[in-house]
Amino acid sequence: MLARQRQETILRAVESDGGVRVSDLVHHLGVSDMTVRRDIETLAHKGLVRKVHGGATRAGDRSVDEPGFSVKSEMNPVQKSEIARTAASLIAPGSSVALSAGTTAYAVAIELRPVKRLTVVTNSPRVADLLDDPSRDDQVVVLTGGVRTPSDALAGPVANRMLAETHVDTLILGVHGIDLDSGLTTPNLQEAQTNRALIKAARRLVVVADHSKWGVVGLSTIATLSQIDILVTDAELDHDARRAIIEQVGNLIVAPRSAEATS
Structure with a gap:
């Protein structure tokens, strides 16, 4: 050829x-x-x-572009792992945590496996499959219903109704894009609604987003930057972006570089 x-x-x-x-x-x-x-x-x-x-x-930069889970899993995997380790360290044993769908949230789920006595609520079948371990009696995994989206999330009215009666300590939210004016965005309207329901169900919002998400704007806004309690990103986010984020976000945490990234 x-x-x-x-x-x-x-x-x-x-x-x-x-x-x-x-x-x-x-x-x-x-x-x-x-x-x-x-x-x-x-x-x-x-x-x-x-x-x-x-x-x-x-x-x-079309606002409706949405690569699937398998494609996004290959994007910035080292940075996502750095972010995941840092975000997982914020979750205490015995707490309740919600995890959204998406590859960065999935990376956080990997790091949460050793944490004891967790109750996990998720609209990601991949996260539920990863964390559901019948041999453990100290962990509860709750999967919402809903219709699958291209990012492999369960979204829509069924998920939203379930989440309306749910209350968790922390939400770990992955996003398609993050922008100073547009806030947290996604190309999928149903997923945006379900992500808003996840945010409403949590006392603390932790957003996990690598540097490539900055300046990306999807079709629908999920939340403003001022609604974020903690944003965890990687060291490749430029300093101008960091300054802009700090003015609006409760706490910006830059994940330390891993040995893999510095080698």
């Missing part, structure tokens, strides 16, 4: 799914990892795609 044909295939996949992973393209195109990365570099240089860690997403 010629380079032009490969690049057209990559563009079609990005347009269809919102993003692509290098590993999937290697398998689909039958070429090397390096070849795929060169093709993505070429397309990014032309402004046709946006190069991200492990793949590519649409170049535009």
Whole structure:
């Protein structure tokens, strides 16, 4: 297959799914990892795609663009792990915590597995599957109902009604975008409503968002920055953004760099 044909295939996949992973393209195109990365570099240089860690997403900032869970899981995985470890350290044994859907919240769920006597409420089937352990009698996992979204969240009226009668100590919320004026946003209207219900159910709102989410605006606002009690991000967020966030957010925590990031 010629380079032009490969690049057209990559563009079609990005347009269809919102993003692509290098590993999937290697398998689909039958070429090397390096070849795929060169093709993505070429397309990014032309402004046709946006190069991200492990793949590519649409170049535009359309408010309805929503890459699926598998695509987003390849984006900034080291930074998400750093954020997850820091956010999990805020959760005390014996407390109740809600976790939204999304890859960063899922990373937090991984770090929460050792915490004792947790009650977890989530609209993420992936989080529920990860944390549900029949051999443990010190943990309760509650999964809302609802309709699955592209980010693998359960959203809609069923989830909202369940959450209206729920009260937790802390919500760990992952977001599609965070912006000074638009606040926390998502491309999915149903998911926005369910995220608002999650926020209302929690006494404390902890938002987990890596640096690439800054300046991204989705179709619907979930909450303003002033509603955030704690924002956990990574060290690659620039200092101008940090100053702007500090003026509105209760507490900004920058996760320490991991050995993997500094090596």
